[in-house]
Amino acid sequence: MLRRTFIASTSAAAxxxxxxxATPAGRPPRILLRSSWQVVNxxxxxxxxxxxxxIEKHLxxxxxxxxxxxxxTEEVIAMEHRRFxxxxxxxxxxxxxxxxxxxxxxxxxxxxxxxxHGSGPSLVAAKDVAAFAQHVGKPYGVYGITHGxxxxxxxxxxxxxxxxxxxxxxxxxxxxxxxxxxxxxLLDFAPDGAFACDLRNDAAADAFLAAxxxxxxxxxxxxxxxxxxxxxxxxxxxxxETRHARNEAMKAADxxxxxxxxxxxxxxxxxxxxxxxxxxxxxxxxKEQLYDQLPADVKPRVVWREKFWLTDEALSTxxxxxxxxxxxxxxxxxxxxxxxPAIVCRWAEQTTxxxxxxxxxxxxxxxxxxxxxxxxxxAPTVLALAKDPAAARAKAEKARALVERxxxxxxxxLTRQFA
Numbered sequence: 001m002l003r004r005t006f007i008a009s010t011s012a013a014a015x016x017x018x019x020x021x022a023t024p025a026g027r028p029p030r031i032l033l034r035s036s037w038q039v040v041n042x043x044x045x046x047x048x049x050x051x052x053x054x055i056e057k058h059l060x061x062x063x064x065x066x067x068x069x070x071x072x073t074e075e076v077i078a079m080e081h082r083r084f085x086x087x088x089x090x091x092x093x094x095x096x097x098x099x100x101x102x103x104x105x106x107x108x109x110x111x112x113x114x115x116x117h118g119s120g121p122s123l124v125a126a127k128d129v130a131a132f133a134q135h136v137g138k139p140y141g142v143y144g145i146t147h148g149x150x151x152x153x154x155x156x157x158x159x160x161x162x163x164x165x166x167x168x169x170x171x172x173x174x175x176x177x178x179x180x181x182x183x184x185x186l187l188d189f190a191p192d193g194a195f196a197c198d199l200r201n202d203a204a205a206d207a208f209l210a211a212x213x214x215x216x217x218x219x220x221x222x223x224x225x226x227x228x229x230x231x232x233x234x235x236x237x238x239x240x241e242t243r244h245a246r247n248e249a250m251k252a253a254d255x256x257x258x259x260x261x262x263x264x265x266x267x268x269x270x271x272x273x274x275x276x277x278x279x280x281x282x283x284x285x286x287k288e289q290l291y292d293q294l295p296a297d298v299k300p301r302v303v304w305r306e307k308f309w310l311t312d313e314a315l316s317t318x319x320x321x322x323x324x325x326x327x328x329x330x331x332x333x334x335x336x337x338x339x340x341p342a343i344v345c346r347w348a349e350q351t352t353x354x355x356x357x358x359x360x361x362x363x364x365x366x367x368x369x370x371x372x373x374x375x376x377x378x379a380p381t382v383l384a385l386a387k388d389p390a391a392a393r394a395k396a397e398k399a400r401a402l403v404e405r406x407x408x409x410x411x412x413x414l415t416r417q418f419a
Contacts, residue, residue, distance in 0.1 A: 035118030043330020098135025223326030
């Protein structure tokens, strides 16, 4: 594995020298980041600024443009530009024949030295990157994805076989890829790019906390979720009756451990609970499955956030909390990236990305909600976090340090592409 064999003695100065020599006339390297998958989920938003922040930190002379998907909105663009004011953004697709769908994308493809596919639940832009591999003729790599196709699709195999490197964000994806006879010279683990997301909106977070009598360090965040995200409620898409039926059958049982944890924390500590969303459907889920089910002695110390938020306000809020627990993954990722404790509850309908918690030393903060023994551990673990926040924070900081080591080593691989 890269993290065990990477030559750590290579100096930072040597990387900078290699970077300067990478491009004609010593100009800065040019990276086109293919990322930004959807904006209905603050975690999916976080992939992009996370990888941008990593490049900024580890390849500071590089110029970066974002090749975004059509979903990227002006509101999210404005948020990203507050953090990365010089960022240029293009949209569009690269057709199978190598033709760009618009002139701005065509210019970006001609401009770039290297294409980097960012973190995601899969090789999200497989068609675009396959066309890039076949027609553009420039190097590319993949950073921090989950992979579950067995066998890979034709586009996936084209991309994987031609990439300089492919980093997977969980060990199960990596293990699968290593059985598929891929030609890529380097397959390994890299943390999800969202760990590095550092967007902030402190003013909005402070205003919300003040309006709801939440004191920094004196509340836990809790995120609910249905087995399948009901996208038909927030997009112009048909209702999936099979998935809806599964959600209805499991929602009460899935949220029972969270309710138990909320009741225990409120009754046995001074902490409050903030019920908050990661995607646009979860405000309703939190209200119906958690807030409305609370006993009378607990409800006054639980705050239900009824409006969606963006990644910057959410992360500023998480940073003011004592920790987070629930059914999502990317809010916990952002928490650990900031040194905030985070407990993850997952089930079979979700991808294998939760496995990354074991890789970064947080296996005892990861629970399989399809296993009764795990479900019974959720409330005691959340309560232990609430009762000993210093120990929980130390544990989170240790995981963050490990993540940062992986980030340093994998970004060094990207740096070497310009040598």
